[in-house]
Amino acid sequence: MDIHCIEPAKCDDNTATAKSRKYAWIVFALTFGLLLSDYMSRQVLNAVFPLLKQAWGLSDTQLGSLSGVVALMVGLLTFPLSVLADRWGRVRSLVLMATLWSLATLGCAIATNYGEMLVARACVGLGEAAYGSVGIALILSIFPAHLRSTLTGAFMAGGAFGSVLGMALGGFVAMHFGWRASFAAMAIFGIVLVIVYRLTVSDKRIAARYGDAQPATRQADGIRTSLRALLAGLFSTVSVVCAYVGSGLQLFIMGAVIAWMPSFLNRYYAMPADKAAAGAAVFVLLGGIGMVACGVVTDKICRNAPSRKWITALAYCLISIVLLSIGFRVAPGALQLVLLGAGILVVAGTSGPAGAMVANLTPSTIHASAFATLTLANNLLGLAPGPLVTGAIADRIGLLGALQVIPLVGVAAMVAFALGRARYARDLDKIDALRGRASEQQATEISR
Secondary structure (H helix, E strand, C coil): CCCCCCCHHHHHHHHHHHHHHHHHHHHHHHHHHHHHHHHHHHHHHHHCHHHHHHHHCCCHHHHHHHHHHHHHHHHHHHHHHHHHHHHHCHHHHHHHHHHHHHHHHHHHHHCCCHHHHHHHHHHHHHHHCCHHHHHHHHHHHCCCHHHHHHHHHHHHHHHHHHHHHHHHHHHHHHHHHCHHHHHHHHHHHHHHHHHHHHHHCCHHHHHHHHCCCCHHHCCHHHCCCCHHHHHHHHCCCHHHHHHHHHHHHHHHHHHHHHHHHHHHHHHHCCCCHHHHHHHHHHHHHHHHHHHHHHHHHHHHHHCCCHHHHHHHHHHHHHHHHHHHHHHCCCCCCHHHHHHHHHHHHHHCCCHHHHHHHHHHCCCHHHHHHHHHHHHHHHHHHHHCHHHHHHHHHHHHHCHHHHHHHHHHHHHHHHHHHHHHHHHHHHHHHHHHHHHHHHHHHHHHHHHC
């Protein structure tokens, strides 16, 4: 017996808790690593556009379709595949998805024409469709609730980091070994991670260590798996709908600014295309870092008062509106770049608080489906229309004028978050009452 342990039972509990915490971080690291692989496989195509165009004589429309088909598959399949993952098992689903997109990326490396490449890219989208929603649902199920903003922000930031890595490494490999090697390198990275993940993480291990972390095997909280009950759980309160909408509207700004930043630097700073792209990558990294940092700050501020997460979301919206609006109005120069960088640092800071609110306001049994719904809102309300609407406005009043207007969308996001905050306490009471009745019904059925 440990001579320092006065109470052996308590020491055993502390040791078990420490081991569970360590394993949780291992699961997070591996799941985050696969998220990097996800976006690296998706964005490596952008790095080889010129080489692919030269090799096959593709039009810009064809090149655009190779990129767009991934987003199309993700948009169409995120929700149904996340629902299946909640029922089938999250870890098994993640391994299957990562295997599929890695093999599909390898298929891109050996494609011999546009048609084969298009099919391979569609399969990449099929594999990636539900990874983000299922991955964050798994992560949140094995960590304490007070870390939800940090974990959500950090996990979602992986998309920005993976995009930059995919473009940077893909371009480097393509310049030295050819465009096929770029796809092959991303595929090999993904396959190696899948093997490590499969050997380290499983649904049984998660369930054994964290009890209810794998709800696919049980009907917790009295939630049935019918479509009607699922939709009722996803949209049960005004607050959770406000979290979906507010997050999506705020990411409208992020998507628009990031997409048009290379053109902005090219037109107003006379940067050549390659330097403008490199400069824009720095802003993408700032956005990713900000998502992590804002999540950490939110959890520290709100540890003893979870309802304050709505306040932090409102603060991030307001700060980004002010910084970006002023930034795009001052003269080009160092001050402008600093203001824009600071604005982008906080513009997606709402991702962590919004994700935490969605987790708090939906049953754990359907968290993958809930985060799929959040992903849909982020894409349909934000990331997809942001660049398009900005371009349409730019055709009328110029790119600079459009970028001066776009930050004002944050006002609508603030309205959504403010309404969610006003209803939050009432909605939590409603959810607690429903859970209490469901527990009573379960107890009655068991006694029978």
